[in-house]
Amino acid sequence: MAKVKLLIAEDDVVIAQNLALTLEEIGYEVCNTVSSGEDLLLQVHQHHPDLVILDITLEGKLDGIETAAILARSTQVPFIFMTALSDRETIDRAKQTNPHAYLVKPFDVRTLQSSIEVAIHNAATRLQPETPASEATPAQEPADNYLLHNSLFVKVRNRLEKVSLKEIVWAEAQDIYCNIKTQNHIYLVSQSLKNLEQRLPAKDFMRVHRSYIVRLTAIQAIEDNHILIGNKQIPIGNTHKDNLLNRLQIL
Template sequence: MEKVRLLIAEDDVVIAQNLAFSLEELGYEVCALVSTGEELLLEVYRYNPDLAILDITLEGKLDGIDTAAILSRSSQIPFIFMTALSDKETIDRAKQTRPHAYLVKPFDIRTLQSSIEVAIHNASARQQQPASINTEATAPSAAENDSYLLHDALFVKVRNRLEKVALRDIVWAEAQDIYCNIKTPQHLYLVSQSLKNVEQRLPGKDFMRVHRSYLVRLTAIEAIEDNHILIGGKQIPIGNTHKEALLKRLQIL
């Protein structure tokens, strides 16, 4: 019988290593130990584990709940939260991601083992049910657009708050696997949306896809050099399939 393959996100190195050792003694295979949500999302595609175990407090820009939300939209891999946090706000956030278990530290290894076995069993049962509507955001309808309170700004989730980002301040957006970076002159935001979804939220008259991984504000372009756009000192590549369309939208003397 094949070993159950686990991926662990825990920012305390000692706890992570002890946990991995205990799980391996129980017969599990620990594919990797990571300390950030960003790393976990990358390793998921590398190892395709049977289950992910996430601490809620992680290094990096994504906490465990943010990471799990992205994971649940992009895969069917079950996940378990382990945390020292048991306040109502954290639990309410965690419930929205539909975790397969929520363990409050300290817990014993047998409790974790039981949670792993139940999680994998329940995940298998879920996958056998009729497919539900894909939760990945699609192009907003006209009715949805009309329902937005603001048409000149987005709200970006940063930890436990939503920060208002004016569309006029966005200079470029960059795809990062299954999430996306949005750049303003002051900040770099990591959002749990694909570049395609971000593009659909931005006005086409101001923004343009110039590469499969980049979207830019046309008025922010400072120069075009060879096959690159310069914006705020950053070199952004121009894709071959986008170059002609880009040049048509610029006034060139």
């Protein structure tokens, strides 16, 4: 019988290593340990764990609760919070993500093991059979109800930050997520590059590779099938090269 595969997100390296060793000793497989929410979201799609165990306090821009919210929207992987935080505000925030367990440090091995078993069992019972395609309700085209058309709002921890479209210089696919690079920041958003492309005005932005969108006016040079924007080299896909060159004034 295959071992249950776990992925751990913990910003304290010593705690992460000790937890991984403990879990392996009681029969689980730990596929990886990471220290940030951004890394966890990438690793989930590489390792396909049966369960994620994550601390609420993490490195990077995403805390554990924000990471879990993205995880819940994009996958069916169950997750357990482990944290030293037990205040009402934190618990209320955590509850919004529907975690499969909430462990307050310190906890013993027996509590951890029982929480993992119950979480995996409950996750399996939550899964519902998919509706056959022939019975699915056709998707409705969303109305254009956006208040602003020159900006996006990006979630950063517990707030939404306004990002002007004119500040975006490029966007890069990260599996089912993407990085948005502005003049001063890089934002990780829970949107695919394809979805982001539909939000960006085609007169200003262009897909130049399966993994990249660029602002045309941000291009500083093109060299050896690469676009240069600052110190970033962005590859040009063969299927996009002609379209890109046609939109540039070349002498």
